[in-house]
Amino acid sequence: xxxxxxxxxxxxxxxxxxxxxxxxxxxxxxxxxxxxxxxxxxxxxxxxxxxxxxxxxxxxxxxxxxxxxxxxxxxxxxxxxxxxxxxxxxxxxxxxxxxxxxxxxxxxxxxxxxxxxxxxxxxxxxxxxxxxxxxxxxxxxxxxxxxxxxxxxxxxxxxxxxxxxxxxxxxxxxxxxxxxxxxxxxxxxxxxxxxxxxxxxxxxxxxxxxxxxxxxxxxxxxxxxxxxxxxxxxxxxxxxxxxxxxxxxxxxxxxxxxxxxxxxxxxxxxxxxxxxxxxxxxxxxxxxxxxxxxxxxxxxxxxxxxxxxxxxxxxxxxxxxxxxxxxxxxxxxxxxxxxxxxxxxxxx
Amino acid sequence: xxxxxxxxxxxxxxxxxxxxxxxxxxxxxxxxxxxxxxxxxxxxxxxxxxxxxxxxxxxxxxxxxxxxxxxxxxxxxxxxxxxxxxxxxxxxxxxxxxxxxxxxxxxxxxxxxxxxxxxxxxxxxxxxxxxxxxxxxxxxxxxxxxxxxxxxxxxxxxxxxxxxxxxxxxxxxxxxxxxxxxxxxxxxxxxxxxxxxxxxxxxxxxxxxxxxxxxxxxxxxxxxxxxxxxxxxxxxxxxxxxxxxxxxxxxxxxxxxxxxxxxxxxxxxxx
Amino acid sequence: xxxxxxxxxxxxxxxxxxxxxxxxxxxxxxxxxxxxxxxxxxxxxxxxxxxxxxxxxxxxxxxxxxxxxxxxxxxxxxxxxxxxxxxxxxxxxxxxxxxxxxxxxxxxxxxxxxxxxxxxxxxxxxxxxxxxxxxxxxxxxxxxxxxxxxxxxxxxxxxxxxxxxxxxxxxxxxxxxxxxxxxxxxxxxxx
Numbered sequence: 166x167x168x169x170x171x172x173x174x175x176x177x178x179x180x181x182x183x184x185x186x187x188x189x190x191x192x193x194x195x196x197x198x199x200x201x202x203x204x205x206x207x208x209x210x211x212x213x214x215x216x217x218x219x220x221x222x223x224x225x226x227x228x229x230x231x232x233x234x235x236x237x238x239x240x241x242x243x244x245x246x247x248x249x250x251x252x253x254x255x256x257x258x259x260x261x262x263x264x265x266x267x268x269x270x271x272x273x274x275x276x277x278x279x280x281x282x283x284x285x286x287x288x289x290x291x292x293x294x295x296x297x298x299x300x301x302x303x304x305x306x307x308x309x310x311x312x313x314x315x316x317x318x319x320x321x322x323x324x325x326x327x328x329x330x331x332x333x334x335x336x337x338x339x340x341x342x343x344x345x346x347x348x349x350x351x352x353x354x355x356x357x358x359x360x361x362x363x364x365x366x367x368x369x370x371x372x373x374x375x376x377x378x379x380x381x382x383x384x385x386x387x388x389x390x391x392x393x394x395x396x397x398x399x400x401x402x403x404x405x406x407x408x409x410x411x412x413x414x415x416x417x418x419x420x421x422x423x424x425x426x427x428x429x430x431x432x433x434x435x436x437x438x439x440x441x442x443x444x445x446x447x448x449x450x451x452x453x454x455x456x457x458x459x460x461x462x463x464x465x466x467x468x469x470x471x472x473x474x475x476x477x478x479x480x481x482x483x484x485x486x487x488x489x490x491x492x493x494x495x496x497x498x499x500x501x502x503x504x505x506x507x508x509x510x511x512x513x
Numbered sequence: 514x515x516x517x518x519x520x521x522x523x524x525x526x527x528x529x530x531x532x533x534x535x536x537x538x539x540x541x542x543x544x545x546x547x548x549x550x551x552x553x554x555x556x557x558x559x560x561x562x563x564x565x566x567x568x569x570x571x572x573x574x575x576x577x578x579x580x581x582x583x584x585x586x587x588x589x590x591x592x593x594x595x596x597x598x599x600x601x602x603x604x605x606x607x608x609x610x611x612x613x614x615x616x617x618x619x620x621x622x623x624x625x626x627x628x629x630x631x632x633x634x635x636x637x638x639x640x641x642x643x644x645x646x647x648x649x650x651x652x653x654x655x656x657x658x659x660x661x662x663x664x665x666x667x668x669x670x671x672x673x674x675x676x677x678x679x680x681x682x683x684x685x686x687x688x689x690x691x692x693x694x695x696x697x698x699x700x701x702x703x704x705x706x707x708x709x710x711x712x713x714x715x716x717x718x719x720x721x722x723x724x725x726x727x728x729x730x731x732x733x734x735x736x737x738x739x740x741x742x743x744x745x746x747x748x749x750x751x752x753x754x755x756x757x758x759x760x761x762x763x764x765x766x767x768x769x770x771x772x773x774x775x776x777x778x779x780x781x782x783x784x
Numbered sequence: 785x786x787x788x789x790x791x792x793x794x795x796x797x798x799x800x801x802x803x804x805x806x807x808x809x810x811x812x813x814x815x816x817x818x819x820x821x822x823x824x825x826x827x828x829x830x831x832x833x834x835x836x837x838x839x840x841x842x843x844x845x846x847x848x849x850x851x852x853x854x855x856x857x858x859x860x861x862x863x864x865x866x867x868x869x870x871x872x873x874x875x876x877x878x879x880x881x882x883x884x885x886x887x888x889x890x891x892x893x894x895x896x897x898x899x900x901x902x903x904x905x906x907x908x909x910x911x912x913x914x915x916x917x918x919x920x921x922x923x924x925x926x927x928x929x930x931x932x933x934x935x936x937x938x939x940x941x942x943x944x945x946x947x948x949x950x951x952x953x954x955x956x957x958x959x960x961x962x963x964x965x966x967x968x969x970x971x972x973x974x975x
Contacts, residue, residue, distance in 0.1 A: 170811055190597075223591070223597075342819070363564070
């Protein structure tokens with residue numbers, strides 16, 4: 166199959182369309198503007214609807230409405246805009262509606278800057294909005310993986326009836342890289358019998374996140390928690406490099422993982438026993454796999470484009486079995502492979 | 514007309530579009546009347562099986578317990594956005610939102626203005642009772658000057674809280690809106706008028722004429738601290754003085770032909 | 785082999801198109817390649833730059849600080865980037881417009897008089913294409929045929945008319961440098 170060359174943002178939009186996305190709403194914000202632009206040009210020709218919303222809040226609620234009708238629906242934004250969407254994301258989780266939400270992260274807090282950042286890790290994996298809920302969070306690190314994981318995101322959202330977040334950053338969104346546009350193969354998924362599409366021939370459906378009867382909301386929460394447990398049991402994804410004999414294991418995701426693999430390769434060439442562990446799902450986090458490596462005695466260093474967020478999940482997974490270090494740069498500072506090499510070379 | 518001239522053709526029956534459950538709204542509350550009117554019109558237009566309603570946050574949040582068709586419960590103020598996502602996804606369905614004054618005129622001001630401006634082919638029922646009912650009677654954006662609420666203890670002071678918003682008059686200035694009207698449910702005459710407007714709004718959607726909003730002045734005896742009878746008088750004497758009933762915009766042309774496409778080219782031609 | 789290239793100039797000079805063509809050509813040559821353009825507020829200031837990394841093995845970070853090859857199309861970019869060029873790197877600049885005089889002894893400098901190259905093309909302003917031709921001749925990272933194929937494939941249909949002119953300009957830029965004895969550069973080019 167011939168390779169295609171596209172920006173990460175454009176590849177994401179096209180993958181969504183191939184995966185059957187029929188509704189997109191968004192609001193412009195750098196560095197993800199290519200997604201709404203591409204959607205506006207292409208989605209209508211594929212029988213879908215594009216709306217440039219008046220706000221991030223409106224956009225996520227449009228997705229809420231489209232998803233309630235049974236359509237595959239997506240919105241995208243970057244950090245400040247994702248903060249605005251949190252209300253709607255909590256409602257999606259509470260109403261058990263599938264949706265794909267893309268965050269091409271930029272530097273924060275506040276208006277921050279438009280450089281690459283991973284400072285929205287906590288917001289993505291710990292819930293983000295109000296209430297006890299989780300998103301399934303996918304962290305691609307190449308344009309190829311943006312293509313593949315976007316398609317997977319729609320399937321997982323439908324499978325679990327839960328919003329799925331694709332957590333990228335401005336470099337992944339803006340960079341161009343060849344990739345193989347593998348065709349979308351839809352897996353067997355349950356019928357959306359809950360969808361609001363007119364009650365002809367059936368009892369009316371209600372989609373809601375309000376449960377005020379005695380014990381009703383508690384029950385609902387157990388249903389949600391059970392769903393998150395199923396995600397942990399069957400949807401943990403990760404990739405490793407040179408970990409078999411590694412004394413030091415670098416843990417990083419997304420763009421930081423690209424930087425890390427290069428630094429790890431440089432160190433391997435000098436004979437250092439260093440490896441790399443890349444979580445692809447940030448929730449569910451590969452805690453068991455990291456715990457097992459810790460029991461073997463490996464030391465860890467989390468490398469992130471933030472002030473230290475995923476490192477907390479690495480520490481929880483390691484649970485005191487070995488040492489966990491951190492190296493990162495906040496505020497849109499991008500680590501270079503050489504810089505990381507220097508930081509790592511004396512640790513192993 | 515003599516009593517013997519009245520021919521009883523059928524006894525009163527509950528609308529098929531209402532579930533067979535009693536309303537739990539307060540005595541004298543306008544929501545029960547408005548729910549019933551909407552349900553009757555949906556029955557009469559025979560659109561129950563293709564209607565999707567959206568409940569707001571506020572007293573009518575439980576509208577999904579009463580309406581007997583597909584219902585969504587949306588976030589506070591966001592029904593016009595959710596309705597946009599629904600109608601764009603399923604253009605053949607009849608989509609309406611049911612919103613209170615806090616929902617539509619405060620937290621959801623952005624959503625209602627832009628849904629109207631896009632000329633979304635949806636129907637909005639805006640229930641204005643000049644107070645926040647569900648949360649216990651705080652000031653609404655439509656609370657009248659001098660009106661006592663739990664957050665305006667000495668009456669709404671316009672120098673610090675501004676004037677009540679006239680949403681119908683505002684939305685009537687928007688090009689994309691097809692039908693904007695204000696009515697009330699304080700008297701049999703106005704209730705009949707409200708039903709006519711509700712029917713007209715649904716028909717506009719069926720005929721793809723674009724956005725319509727029917728504002729309905731509705732009594733809240735509980736939070737106004739009045740008997741239902743006194744509340745109806747207050748609504749007529751105080752609310753209607755500030756919020757005039759009437760049709761503020763009625764553009765019965767086909768939205769697809771007029772507002773959306775030739776509307777643009779007409780502007781281009783005039784340049 | 786791994787070559788880290790930065791192309792820099794001002795908005796409207798076709799900097800990103802240069803980067804895109806180079807990236808596409810590298811892909812057609814079966815190489816690994818990444819292209820990271822400037823975007824957003826950075827471009828509002830009127831500058832444009834693009835980082836292209838071409839390698840025969842998997843590329844890690846698509847962002848770099850110190851390029852091996854720097855292509856410069858205006859003064860501001862010359863000032864901003866020339867100090868960042870790796871020692872032993874190649875600086876290719878448009879000598880028709882760049883007047884700045886940052887001189888380094890540890891790099892190879894290639895002057896390309898883009899205006900002279902363009903003079904025989906009636907009114908053509910595609911200095912970027914002239915620079916691309918020169919770049920291919922000097923660096924030999926990608927095949928010129930691949931660049932032409934890339935041009936065929938990514939030129940938007942509304943700009944088809946410019947296709948042949950662009951190819952001719954690339955060819956002239958290429959041949960203007962092809963006669964230059966390159967043996968002095970070989971040490972830098974074999975990675």
